[in-house]
Amino acid sequence: MASRIETSSNHLKVLGRFELTDVRRFTAALHILTARQGHEAVVLDFSDVGGAYLGPMAAVCVEILMLRSRPVRPVNARLVLPTQPRLATLFRNSNWAHLIDPDNHRSSTYKGYVNLPLIRFQNPQEQKKVVDQLVDAILCSMPVMDRLDVAAIEWALNEVTDNVLVHARSPIGGLVQMSTFKTTRRVEFVVADGGAGIPSTMREGHPEIGEDIRALEQAVREGVTRDPKVGQGNGLYGTLEVARASEGTMHIYSCKARLDYENHELRLTREDVPFRGTVLTASLDSSNAAALGEALKFGDRKWIPLDYVETRFESDTSDALIFRLGQEAESFGSRVAGEPVRTKLANIIQMNLGRRVIVDLEGVPLISSSFADEVFGKLFVALGPLRFGQVLDIRGVSATVRSLIDKAIVQRSGSKDA
Ligand SMILES: Nc1ncnc2c1ncn2[C@@H]1O[C@H](COP(=O)(O)OP(=O)(O)OP(=O)(O)O)[C@@H](O)[C@H]1O
Ligand SMILES: [Mg+2]
Structure with a gap:
């Protein structure tokens, strides 16, 4: 069941399982507290949250970082941790607690490879470092990986994080987080930013494109880019192909549109509440050896990666x-x-x-x-x-x-x- 969001004064409380589909209600409620009611200090109360996931929590962290770093009337947030100890630990280890409320929570010191912390990147050096760290975590936590599968996941991580730096103009850069699931052989990741959003940047190169869902639909097509001088339009298309090949899922929330790929179906939904920036989540299943690697065929040319394994070992x-x-x-x-x-x-x-x-x-x-x-x-x-x-x-x-x-x-x- 989706979560409930309650507000009173400067207090915003999330109850139940907090999922991606709840994020727009969360940001709308936060907008009312900060923009309409003018609160400059808010309390985000997750004490009764029943479950929290990578995608929605990355979106919350983007929103808070944006509010805190804005030049005019910055907003500070205080976090109330979940009362369930397992979830409180997840908030701390995932770095969500620190990103939301740095005055009261230290940066995560989690050293494992299964649920990595949410990490911020703001330039190509930081982006490379974090992608290497994520690939390293896959190799350390998922036994018997096919090289092309690892390369395909690495490729997708590179493309989606690169998009943040190349297109988004996000004042806070990007955030990325990954979890690995050994038994189901899945890798899940989220990349989020507080930038212009895919429909807006697409419209810069294609003013005729129409409403936001059309722009999002175009952005995941092969060869569609806002500017052929900048890109080739492979990143989102290839990432979706990797999700398809792996029988996985992919979700994108951006501006007034939402794209969901799951159960072999691509769905686009028009949304009333605009979404700041872009959040992309993917869940990739690597149980079919080399299926992911096979996905990366552009035109009739199969792509051979220069990957982390090659450069590192x-x-x-x-x-x-x-x-x-x-x-x-x-x-x-x-x-x-x-x-x-x-x-x-x-x-x-x-x-x-x-x-x-x-x-x-x-x-x-x-x-x-x-x-x-x-x-x-x-x-x-x-x-x-x-x-x-x-x-x-x-x-x-x-x-x-x-x-x-x-x-x-x-x-x-x-x-x-x-
Ligand atoms: N995070 C983002 N923020 C804003 N716009 C984005 C973002 N990611 C993608 N886009 C938009 O979607 C378009 C398609 O992205 P995609 O990654 O498929 O191709 P590209 O980045 O243009 O080219 P390539 O990935 O081949 O370098 C981009 O041209 C840009 O307009
Ligand atoms: Mg790209």
């Missing part, structure tokens, strides 16, 4: 890939730190079948036995002794670390869990 001097353990782990002391490293290493190995992977332990002084087992012991059992020896070349390892790895492998392969 490939070496100029040899055909082998280089996995620098010192750069890939948060610490070397626990299973928790080891699991994402093993998942990523296994992904790199299986994405590049036939190529050797040099695991370089240069600068890694010591690893714990549990880390050694989690990474090397379990990988040895998963690959089998012959393949482990053929594929991996462990270098730069001290005598102590070597004996720890050997011991972990011997124990793991002899254990009944092997």
